[in-house]
Amino acid sequence: MDKIKIRGGNSLSGVVEVSGSKNAALPILFSSVLTDELCVYKRVPDLQDIHSTLVLLKYLNIDCEFKSEQHEAQLKANCVNKHEAPYDLVRKMRASVVVLGPLLAKYGKAKVSLPGGCAIGARPINYHLSGLEKLGAKIQLENGYVIASCKRLRGTRVCLEFPSVGATENIMMAATLAKGETVIENTAREPEISDLACALRAMGAQIEGDGTERIFVQGQTSLHGCQYQIMGDRIEAGTYLAAALATKGCIEVTGINTKHLEAVLKKLEKTGAQIERKENAVLLRSPKKLKSVNIVTSPFPGFPTDMQAQFMVIMAIANGISHIKETIFENRFMHVPELIRLGANIIIDGNMAIIHGVKNLIGAPLMATDLRASASLIIGALCAEGESIVNRIYHLDRGYEKMEIKLRALGADIERIL
Ligand code: UD1
Numbered sequence: 083m084d085k086i087k088i089r090g091g092n093s094l095s096g097v098v099e100v101s102g103s104k105n106a107a108l109p110i111l112f113s114s115v116l117t118d119e120l121c122v123y124k125r126v127p128d129l130q131d132i133h134s135t136l137v138l139l140k141y142l143n144i145d146c147e148f149k150s151e152q153h154e155a156q157l158k159a160n161c162v163n164k165h166e167a168p169y170d171l172v173r174k175m176r177a178s179v180v181v182l183g184p185l186l187a188k189y190g191k192a193k194v195s196l197p198g199g200c201a202i203g204a205r206p207i208n209y210h211l212s213g214l215e216k217l218g219a220k221i222q223l224e225n226g227y228v229i230a231s232c233k234r235l236r237g238t239r240v241c242l243e244f245p246s247v248g249a250t251e252n253i254m255m256a257a258t259l260a261k262g263e264t265v266i267e268n269t270a271r272e273p274e275i276s277d278l279a280c281a282l283r284a285m286g287a288q289i290e291g292d293g294t295e296r297i298f299v300q301g302q303t304s305l306h307g308c309q310y311q312i313m314g315d316r317i318e319a320g321t322y323l324a325a326a327l328a329t330k331g332c333i334e335v336t337g338i339n340t341k342h343l344e345a346v347l348k349k350l351e352k353t354g355a356q357i358e359r360k361e362n363a364v365l366l367r368s369p370k371k372l373k374s375v376n377i378v379t380s381p382f383p384g385f386p387t388d389m390q391a392q393f394m395v396i397m398a399i400a401n402g403i404s405h406i407k408e409t410i411f412e413n414r415f416m417h418v419p420e421l422i423r424l425g426a427n428i429i430i431d432g433n434m435a436i437i438h439g440v441k442n443l444i445g446a447p448l449m450a451t452d453l454r455a456s457a458s459l460i461i462g463a464l465c466a467e468g469e470s471i472v473n474r475i476y477h478l479d480r481g482y483e484k485m486e487i488k489l490r491a492l493g494a495d496i497e498r499i500l
Pocket of ligand 1: 106204387410
C-alpha cells in the first residue's frame with residue numbers, strides 16, 4: 083500500500099494550478115444518464131473517485147472514454163441495460179447515490195445500495211428519498227437497497243429539512259425530466275450545485291435559482307448532449323493555501339473562482355496572512371506570527387467542513403487558543419489524535435476542538451482516515467520538524483490529483499513510497 087514520506091520544514095513557494103472540482107465532476111458525470119446523446123466533459127480531474135464513477139457508469143452499459151492526460155471524459159448513455167448501483171460500488175464511493183435521481187427520471191426505475199456510515203458520520207440519505215417520493219417515486223428499502231420506481235415523475239414543491247448537497251443534486255437532476263415545474267426549497271448553495279445546474283442547462287434543462295436557497299426546474303421531455311467544462315476545485319485550492327501558510331510560505335493558487343473561497347480567505351486573513359485576490363487566482367503571503375482564529379463550519383457561504391481539518395493544522399502552530407466547531411458531520415475529528423502524535427495540543431469536547439497553539443510540530447508516523455483528514459496530516463508533516471510517513475494514502479488519491487508532485491514543485495521534500 084502506498085505511503086507518503088515527508089521531511090518537513092521547507093516553506094512552500096511558487097505557483098500551483100488546481101484541477102477540476104471533484105465534487106462538481108461526480109454529479110455532472112452521473113447527469114449524462116439523463117440523455118441518449120454524447121456528453122463531453124473537460125477538466126475532469128484524474129482521481130480515484132472519478133475512476134469509481136466510471137466503473138459504475140460502465141456497469142450500467144454506458145459508453146465511457148476517459149482521456150486522463152487531457153482530462154476529458156466522453157459519455158454516451160444510449161444503451162443503458164442495468165438500473166442498479168451495487169453495494170460494492172456504492173461502498174467505495176458514497177457519492178454514487180446521486181445516480182438514483184437520473185436513473186429514476188430517465189428509466190422509471192433504479193436500485194441503489196444504501197451507502198451506510200463512513201469515517202466522518204452516519205450520513206443517511208433520507209432527504210434524497212423523501213424528495214424523490216414527493217416527485218412521485220415509489221420507494222422501498224429491501225436487503226440494504228433502495229428500490230425506486232415511477233411512471234413519469236411529476237413536478238412539485240420539495241422543501242429540504244437541511245440544505246444537503248447530495249439531496250439537492252439528486253432532486254434537481256430528477257426534476258429536469260419530470261412533468262411540469264419543481265420548486266426545491268432550502269437547497270444547498272454550494273458552487274458545485276451551480277456547476278451541475280450549468281452542465282444540465284447545457285443539456286437543455288431549464289433551471290433557475292441555483293446558488294440561492296430556492297431552485298426552479300421546468301421539466302423537459304428529453305435532454306440533449308453537451309460539452310461542458312468543470313469548475314476549479316475550491317477545496318484543493320484552500321488545501322494548498324493552508325499548506326503554504328502552515329509552512330510560512332508564499333504561493334499563488336491558480337484556476338479557481340476566488341468568490342468560491344471567500345469564507346476560507348477571510349479566516350486566512352484573520353491569521354495574519356496577506357491575501358491578494360486576482361481574477362482566477364489567489365496569492366498568499368505568510369505573516370511572521372500566526373494568530374489564532376475561531377471557526378464554525380456551516381453550509382455555503384459559510385466555512386466549509388471540507389477545509390476544517392486543514393485549517394486545524396494552522397491553528398495547531400498559531401499563537402494562542404482557538405476553537406473549531408464542526409456542525410455538519412458528527413464525527414469529523416478523526417485527524418485530531420494523529421495531529422496530537424505530531425505534538426499538537428488539541429482537546430475535543432463534543433463537536434468542538436480546542437486548540438492550544440504550540441511552537442512547532444515534530445515528525446511522526448501517521449495514519450490517514452478519510453480524504454480531508456489525509457490532507458491535514460500532509461500539511462502537519464510539511465510543517466513538522468524531521469520525517470513523517472503518512473500511511474493509507476489511498477484516501478488522498480480519492481480527491482487530490484498528483485498532490486505530491488504539485489507539492490514537490492512548490493519546494494516540499496515529499497515522495498511516495500511503496
Ligand atoms: C457533500 C460533499 C462533501 C461535503 C458535504 C458538505 C460531495 C461528493 N461530497 O457531501 O465533500 O463535506 O457535501 O458540504 O459533493 N444528511 C442527512 N440526510 C440526508 C442527507 C444528508 O441527514 O438525506 C446529513 C448528513 O449526514 C450530514 C449533513 O446532512 O450531516 C450534510 O450532508 P450533505 O450536504 O448531504 O453532504 P454530502 O452531499 O454527502
